Amino acid sequence: MNFQQLEYVLAVHRTKHFGKAAESCNITQATLSAMIKKLEEELSIQIFDRSRHPIQTTDDGILLLKKAEDILAKQQELFHLGQMDTGEMMGEIRLGVIPTVANSLLALFLPSLLEQHPKLKLIISEITTDEILYQLAHNQIDFGILSTPIEELSEAYEEQILYYEAMMVYGIESSDKGFVSSKDVENKKVWLLEEGHCFRSQSMTLCKIREKKEQTENLQFKSNSFETLLNLSDQMGGLTLVPELYYNNLSAKRKSKTQFFQKPIPVREISLLAIKPISKKRSMQKLAELIQEIVTPQLKTAAFKNRDLNIIGI
Amino acid sequence: MNFQQLEYVLAVHRTKHFGKAAESCNITQATLSAMIKKLEEELSIQIFDRSRHPIQTTDDGILLLKKAEDILAKQQELFHLGQMDTGEMMGEIRLGVIPTVANSLLALFLPSLLEQHPKLKLIISEITTDEILYQLAHNQIDFGILSTPIEELSEAYEEQILYYEAMMVYGIESSDKGFVSSKDVENKKVWLLEEGHCFRSQSMTLCKIREKKEQTENLQFKSNSFETLLNLSDQMGGLTLVPELYYNNLSAKRKSKTQFFQKPIPVREISLLAIKPISKKRSMQKLAELIQEIVTPQLKTAAFKNRDLNIIGI
DNA sequence: AACTTTGATAGATAAAATCTATAATGAATT
DNA sequence: AATTCATTATAGATTTTATCTATCAAAGTT
Structure with missing residues (x-):
């Protein structure tokens, strides 16, 4: 018995097909066939019922699978040890x-x-x-x-903190200050992500929208992506929040419609x-x-001191 | 990485010696040395500190050991599957x-x-x-x-019951009946095994000794084996209990001093x-x-019906 | 019946584990 | 310090195992 054979069994179970399994393991079908057979003989069990189409994993096979998965997961841990x-x-x-x-x-x-x-x-x-x-x-x-x-x-x-990322405002009229205050946001229409995308409850806290539910029925709208939110803001007015790394990828035109909040800058902790x-x-x-090495140079937020940041949590 | 290499690591850790480990794995020291080295290189960790005497398993090595044991235990389960x-x-x-x-x-x-x-x-x-x-x-x-x-x-x-085995009395004067009653045992000195050998509390229940503690101070004596108990009985009088399989190995002379209890026969459940x-x-x-196939023919108890047996538990 | 798909098999080849023999290392002893 | 002993590492040969290519056999499809 060896580790490869166990992987081959998993692949066959997954694909229900010797040829495809072989391909996914980067070996020939002949080798895979031989190795499965060898394992079956060594353990004296039938792992697959080849007479059925598609191939069926036997009851014994299922028992083996579970243990094989355990073994291979532990093997992975060994690889990550050093x-x-x-x-x-x-x-x-x-x-x-x-x-x-x-x-x-x-x-x-x-x-x-x-x-x-x-x-x-x-x-x-x-x-x-x-x-x-x-x-x-x-x-x-x-x-x-x-x-x-x-x-x-x-x-x-x-938990290991990776970085802090500013939450920026999109759709605001350019202010002279260069920074937006919470006041600028109040009473504006705000587009947010759908619930389940953790983002929303954060933004609600930030904008103190929760207190004036009546005015913001339109928050019921559910969107899955910033792209949609930005488009909505463009077409229908109103604001939305985007994190700094997302801002970095925006077009020049959209960047011009995006502003940092004033200090303390609301940030999310990733x-x-x-x-x-x-x-x-x-x-x-x-x-x-x-990740930190790569992301830090991309974030203006990284230059700020802790006291200038306001971590907004769920 | 393969299963053998993990076994070799365990063996070296156990023996703290490459030569002895190799012997216990039925390979040469050269092979073991090469395989350990290969695994160390593959995982990029030092498993053993060979400069110390005796050989020391490194911290990384200890981490690896635990996972290796898990893997090999699971591998054993696979072998037992079919x-x-x-x-x-x-x-x-x-x-x-x-x-x-x-x-x-x-x-x-x-x-x-x-x-x-x-x-x-x-x-x-x-x-x-x-x-x-x-x-x-x-x-x-x-x-x-x-x-x-x-x-x-x-x-x-x-739990799977293997067999029921009669508890017999050793050291009794041969009775005409051929069977001993609980009455015959009462008030006799009884030698029993030390506590921890589950046997004792069973016997105490059987002989109703617990009720007359005063008379049986000599039960404090602790013995580890039936052999000692039988010798004590021979030399100092008194009774002891032996299970049927043990009886089967006794000398003819000692067998003659041993009797079944009368029905319902006290038995222990193994x-x-x-x-x-x-x-x-x-x-x-x-x-x-x-075990059942082999033991059953050796036991007269096996021929009795359930209603004739009295299971004495702890 | 001809064709296609799919898994099994045979024989050759490449890779690995293992062996024997010997070297290198380090500790213990003279 | 030199010598011996014990222990692990290394080199090269050998055996075993995994894999490949090519082909076959069986079953399902057209």
Whole structure:
């Protein structure tokens, strides 16, 4: 028995097809066929029922699968044990990122990450905060990137702050001051992201909209992306909030319609989250450093002192 | 990385010596050295500090060890997955047996078990009931053989009854009836095993000694083996209790001094215990069958009906 | 019946684990 | 300091294992 054979079994179960499984494992179908057969003989069990179409995993096979997954997950942890020493990351990292971070952050650090660490396999999913917490707890992802602090976060999670990012106002008439005050925002129509995208409750806190619910029925509108919100603001007037990294990617025209708040600048705190015991501890540290190195130069916020920042949490 | 390399690491950690580790793995020292080195290079960590004497496992090494143990334990479970189909057992089974069962039972079934299943590796420890429960709970053994029922046994344990074994009286004057009654035992001096050997509390229940504590101060004596108890009985008079399988191994002279109780015959219930989820379920079934096949013909008790038996528990 | 899809098999090749023999290292002893 | 002993590392040969290419066999489709 070896680790590859277990991977091959998983691949066949996933694809229900020897040929496709072989391709996904980067071996020939002949090799895969032989290796599966060898494992079946060694364990004296039938793992797959090849007579059914598509291929069926037997009951014994299902039992084996679960244990094989456990073994391979533990093997991954071994790969991540030593990678601080050399600095090179390897093995597999499963990362969940909330949408409002994913759209601007991933494009920033992914290129250098993948280039600097060719042996690293990244599996990224864009999911909500709740989903990240759930998937961390169920070992479906290794790390999450989301906005913190999170209310009543269990001790079981380990949090590492990555950066603070200013929340900027889009759609404001250019003010002489160059900075927007909370007062400028009051009583304006504000477009926000749909609930579930953690962003919304943050923005509501910020703009003190909660107190005057009556005036803001239009907050019921649900949008999934900043792009939509910006378009709405353009066409129908009103404001929306965008984080600094997103601002950096805007067109010159749109940048001109975007302003920082005045000090203390409202910022959101973006953190890397894992569940204890952290099986890929060193990778977490390394990943955090890499992201910080790349993101910090992109953020004017990074130059400000703590007392000039106002962290807005959920 | 492969499973062998992980085993080699465990062996070196255990022996603190490359040569001895190699021997215990049935490979040469050169191979072991090369394989350890290869794994260290693959993971980019130093597992052992060879400059210290005896060899020291590094901090990274300790982290790796724990995961390696997990992986190899899971691998063992895979080996045990299919062995009902062929009937042949293989892989590793760690078995804890209480002393009063071990001394007579092991010699009975071990020979045929090992002969019929050459690929099976048995690791047996003779430990107390409490220790069996603890080691099962901490995954230090796979199965326990002990006397049941056990008071307040958690739902987490799975129990399979193996056989019922008569408790016989040694040191009694031969009675015409051929059977001893509880009355014959009353007021006699009784030698019992030390506490911790589950046997004692059972016997005390049986003989109703608890009610007349004053008369039996000599029960304070602690012995570890039936052999000692029989000798005591011979030299100082008084009775002791022996289970039927132990009786079978006695000399003719001693057999003549041993008698069954009259019906309902007090018996102890011997069971195979495992913790849920049972990772080696099929092996458990197979092992139970094998023991029953071998033991049943040895026991007169097996011929009796249930209503003629009186199960004495702790 | 001809064709296609899919998994199995045979034989060759490449990669690896392991062996024997010997060197290098470091501690213990003279 | 030199010598011996114990222990791990290394070199090169050998065996074992994994993988590849090419082809076959069986089942499903046209």
